[in-house]
Each structure stands twice: as C-alpha cells, then as structure tokens.
Amino acid sequence: DQQVKQNSPSLSVQEGRISILNCDYTNSMFDYFLWYKKYPAEGPTFLISISSIKDKNEDGRFTVFLNKSAKHLSLHIVPSQPGDSAVYFCAASGSGTYKYIFGTGTRLKVLA
C-alpha cells in the first residue's frame, strides 16, 4: 500500500542547476504535504510545506508545487549546491489523522 510514491530513487545534478524532485500520491484526502531532507545517520530535517489550498510555496532556494488534479507535487531547488546532496522525502497527511505517510525517498547528488 504505497499511498505516497517517489519514483526516482536517485538524481544527479550539476552544481548551480535546478534539481526537481517528484512525488505522487493516491489518496485524495491528503491535504497537507511536507518535504524533508535526510543526511546519513541523522533524522529527517524539515524543508518546506504546502497545503492543498495552495499550488505553490516558496522559501529561498526551495519551491514546492502542488497539482491536486494530478495528485502530484514537486520540489525545485535552485541553484543546487553540493551541500544539498542528501535523501529527500515527501510526506502527506489528511484531515482527521495525526500521521504522515512518507515516500520512499530520492537520493540527490549535486556534482561540483
């Protein structure tokens, strides 16, 4: 039961270019989405969120886009930096629940 999917297990991008990480979900009741970054041997670190009433949220180099009709969200990192190299997880939650469902993660490697 994979309600949240990140179909690209890995992504390599040159420093300074745009990184686009994708996430698809199946449950139309999800209304709040988070992106986390995770380094090895550390816990997930919150990056950016978006609620279903918006289609875009921006915070510095990070922008999240939400397409509700396609049940798809994406995280854009511009410009990408070597320090962005990590595993990125999207997570989704719906009203009436306390839990977030996480995707399988995408390992981003930013090449210097």
Added chain:
Amino acid sequence: EPEVTQTPSHQVTQMGQEVILRCVPISNHLYFYWYRQILGQKVEFLVSFYNNEISEKSEIFDDQFSVERPDGSNFTLKIRSTKLEDSAMYFCASSENRMGANVLTFGAGSRLTVL
C-alpha cells in the same frame, strides 16, 4: 534552535530481549510520534501520542510495542521480546499542532540492532 533528543544513538540487543528507546521532545510541543526506517526502506509511522494517550497507531504497532510519557519531558518506546526484523532506525518526532501547519521535528534517531 529547539531540538528533539534521542537516546541511545545505537543499541545492540539479543533477540527476545526488551529494549527501551528514549526521547525528549521539544518542550512546548504537545504531539509526539515514533517512526522507524528499516535499512534502505521508507520512513514508516508507528504511533502518535497526545494528552497522555495513543491517538493513532499503525498495523506495525502491535502488542510488542508500547509508549509512555513517564514524566513531563521523556517519551519512551518499549519493544518487548525483540525480533530480528525489529532492527531499524527509530525516529522520535514532536509537533506543536495536530493538523494544519503540523510540521514534525525529528530527532537524530536510535539505531537498534537485534542479533
């Protein structure tokens, strides 16, 4: 910046033994969670806790598991009679709000190795 702290960072135990993982959530947070990540797999929800009781739990969180907030600061996960498949990173998280802007802040994790 406030953080969630977890102890121990790594615990090795024999199959069948009991393990207690400890967490100190952020002080003004009201909601507490345990997640786990088996090596190479996704982060999985185990349980959420609010107002001194379990508010939601996953299918994984069976009778082998229990949570407790024994005092005003600690939040513990107890695993009774550990199995090999319990080997994973266990992450504690806390949040201020239940819904809406419900951002989870995670600890660094406790790695459990069951031999």
